[in-house]
Amino acid sequence: MRLPVLRLKGSPYEIGYRHGQFARDRIERNLEVYFRRFKNETALTRDEALRRAEKYLQVIRRGSPSYARAMEGVALGSKTKLLEITALNVRYELMYSQFAKIGLKPMLRIDGCTAFGAMPEVTVNRHLLMAQNWDWIPQVEGLFLKIRPTTGPNVLCFTEAGVVGGKIGLNSEGVGLAINGLISNKDDWERLRKPFHVRCSEILGSKTLSQAISRITRGERSCSANFLIGQQTKLGAGKIVDVESAPEATGAFSPQEGILAHTNHFQNPERLGVKQVLDEERRSTLHRFARITQLLRQMRSGNRKMSMTRAEDMLRDHDGKPESVCRHENNSFPADQRYRTVVSVVMDLYTGQLQTTLGSPCERQYQTLRL
Numbered sequence: 102m103r104l105p106v107l108r109l110k111g112s113p114y115e116i117g118y119r120h121g122q123f124a125r126d127r128i129e130r131n132l133e134v135y136f137r138r139f140k141n142e143t144a145l146t147r148d149e150a151l152r153r154a155e156k157y158l159q160v161i162r163r164g165s166p167s168y169a170r171a172m173e174g175v176a177l178g179s180k181t182k183l184l185e186i187t188a189l190n191v192r193y194e195l196m197y198s199q200f201a202k203i204g205l206k207p208m209l210r211i212d213g214c215t216a217f218g219a220m221p222e223v224t225v226n227r228h229l230l231m232a233q234n235w236d237w238i239p240q241v242e243g244l245f246l247k248i249r250p251t252t253g254p255n256v257l258c259f260t261e262a263g264v265v266g267g268k269i270g271l272n273s274e275g276v277g278l279a280i281n282g283l284i285s286n287k288d289d290w291e292r293l294r295k296p297f298h299v300r301c302s303e304i305l306g307s308k309t310l311s312q313a314i315s316r317i318t319r320g321e322r323s324c325s326a327n328f329l330i331g332q333q334t335k336l337g338a339g340k341i342v343d344v345e346s347a348p349e350a351t352g353a354f355s356p357q358e359g360i361l362a363h364t365n366h367f368q369n370p371e372r373l374g375v376k377q378v379l380d381e382e383r384r385s386t387l388h389r390f391a392r393i394t395q396l397l398r399q400m401r402s403g404n405r406k407m408s409m410t411r412a413e414d415m416l417r418d419h420d421g422k423p424e425s426v427c428r429h430e431n432n433s434f435p436a437d438q439r440y441r442t443v444v445s446v447v448m449d450l451y452t453g454q455l456q457t458t459l460g461s462p463c464e465r466q467y468q469t470l471r472l
């Protein structure tokens with residue numbers, strides 16, 4: 102299977118325009134999927150979603166004008182309305198907080214993911230490695246972007262078609278990003294803060310780890326999310342930090358014995374002044390966290406080191422299937438809530454190499470993309 106890879110260069114508008122032009126069909130399908138989900142999953146009508154998107158468009162234009170220009174490019178290139186593209190780009194904000202408002206059970210509705218990082222001292226070649234399975238609904242259309250912007254580092258990332266900012270990826274300054282959806286009782290779209298996808302894009306545009314971290318921690322956030330960020334600029338040296346973010350507070354974790362993992366629950370919600378929101382479905386996060394931690398510890402206690410291949414094997418793990426690290430649809434849930442691993446990624450921050458599969462990594466070979 103050939104991976105959908107877009108090579109984009111130029112100004113934010115030009116990058117957006119080509120993204121829209123080349124991914125028009127995929128963007129159309131994502132709009133269909135998400136507007137249906139807004140309605141079915143969270144009782145958010147099309148009109149209301151667009152009304153909220155309009156408010157966020159103002160937020161983005163004010164705080165992140167180049168992101169707004171890129172969205173304008175995507176809209177024009179794909180012959181789609183700007184507010185629809187905006188709704189796609191702020192889907193986290195629109196959906197995450199809706200359940201609290203209408204008293205729905207939050208059985209949902211956030212990306213389930215398993216992510217981990219390995220410091221150079223515990224890898225075979227002293228490169229910093231980061232890995233992630235992104236679990237979500239299989240109908241969503243993904244894209245890989247190779248971006249050569251007029252200013253700032255080059256970026257290689259995975260995104261959803263129509264979403265400007267990649268959410269898993271790396272850049273030419275050795276910065277890498279993996280993410281996990283989180284839900285807290287304080288998430289609320291009405292906070293109207295800088296959206297999640299805009300922050301991801303800014304992290305991938307960062308030259309240093311501290312700059313990347315400040316993209317998360319500055320000001321408040323509308324909704325919660327977890328960011329696993331690393332940087333390597335020199336062989337054998339590097340840094341990884343995990344930043345849990347809630348609307349009003351953030352907390353950071355460092356690697357233990359060279360490794361760090363995260364799934365879809367707060368490690369320390371009290372410290373961030375929020376309540377954990379976990380229902381039956383979302384409890385898979387607890388299992389996935391325990392399992393990936395076990396696999397990483399087994400590797401360390403056996404004095405073995407991390408490699409791209411070993412990371413790929415861990416991402417193929419089926420303990421607890423279907424709610425496993427390599428996640429498969431659970432047929433006891435309604436069709437729209439059967440999440441599975443949609444993309445699997447292993448990144449080498451030193452070489453800028455990204456190994457990936459679209460779909461379950463247990464069913465296909467990883468393919469190589471380079472920055």
Ligand SMILES: [Zn+2]
Binds near residue numbers: 427429461463464
């Ligand atoms: Zn599998």
